[in-house]
Amino acid sequence: MTRRQALGVLAGSAGAAGGARRISLTIDDFSWEPLRRALGDSWQTALLATLDDYKRKAAAFVIGRNAVPPEGRDLIRAWGRAGHCIGNHTHTHRPYHLSTFEQFSADFLEADRTLAPFPRFEKWFRFPMLREGETAAKRDAMRELLARHGYRNAHVTIDNADWYIAGRFAARLQTGQPFDKNAYRDYYLQHLWDRASYYDQLALKVFGRPIPHTLLIHYNVLNAYFLGDVLRHFQACGWTWIDPREAFSDPAFRSQPAILPAGESLAWAVAKEKNLIGEIRYPAEDGEYIRAEMDRLKL
Numbered sequence: 001m002t003r004r005q006a007l008g009v010l011a012g013s014a015g016a017a018g019g020a021r022r023i024s025l026t027i028d029d030f031s032w033e034p035l036r037r038a039l040g041d042s043w044q045t046a047l048l049a050t051l052d053d054y055k056r057k058a059a060a061f062v063i064g065r066n067a068v069p070p071e072g073r074d075l076i077r078a079w080g081r082a083g084h085c086i087g088n089h090t091h092t093h094r095p096y097h098l099s100t101f102e103q104f105s106a107d108f109l110e111a112d113r114t115l116a117p118f119p120r121f122e123k124w125f126r127f128p129m130l131r132e133g134e135t136a137a138k139r140d141a142m143r144e145l146l147a148r149h150g151y152r153n154a155h156v157t158i159d160n161a162d163w164y165i166a167g168r169f170a171a172r173l174q175t176g177q178p179f180d181k182n183a184y185r186d187y188y189l190q191h192l193w194d195r196a197s198y199y200d201q202l203a204l205k206v207f208g209r210p211i212p213h214t215l216l217i218h219y220n221v222l223n224a225y226f227l228g229d230v231l232r233h234f235q236a237c238g239w240t241w242i243d244p245r246e247a248f249s250d251p252a253f254r255s256q257p258a259i260l261p262a263g264e265s266l267a268w269a270v271a272k273e274k275n276l277i278g279e280i281r282y283p284a285e286d287g288e289y290i291r292a293e294m295d296r297l298k299l
């Protein structure tokens, strides 16, 4: 059995168990420098062209400072003009748990000023590393600030470690030696499907119904190569791609789980709040959890 066939079997069985689901795509960071280095002239259209081909709309959560240089400004403008929503991901990607509320809120407000003029800008905020505050005071202060500025927390439901796989893939590309790129694709698809199935089951348990998902991926070389495969894979598993607006309009996304540290996937956070998952790894996702497996597969 080839890897591709094995994935098909996996997708078929898990898809049948999971049933039809809606999923939307959210892309974080837009740190475009590495993409430019790796792809040359085609870096600006890499992911955008794939979404156009598949006629899918995503939400772009942009680190404000990435939209400041002319290349970055052109890039984010192109995404907005193509109909993808632009959201706030702070100005410098400062993690909240390593900042004071004053530092973090200033970073949020600076990104708001930078990003608000872009087409399709939405008052949607994505916390860096999905860290929403490690004390009740910090968590509630940001919730209050977001509400005061008309923002919503743009929750992720399906978290994963695409950024970690991307780092290893990029390093391999950089060696200049030929290698099997499809092995990375297959591993990535398997990882995403595994995480999607996990968070979907969790969501079903906590909300008592299927909810529309928001998948988190990053603007990186891995997705420049394989975003089309990701879109096709979920579709082949019976899931339907929807506009992120549709997902965020679901009442589940208004949840404000009273957990500490606050954050992580929405399904995970509500499950933790309701005490449905007991002892569980924290953070919920990390490259460390798949390092040994990728080493073993020589990826």
Ligand SMILES: [Zn+2]
Pocket (backbone or CB within 6 Å): 028, 029, 089, 093, 128, 129
């Ligand atoms: Zn980020």
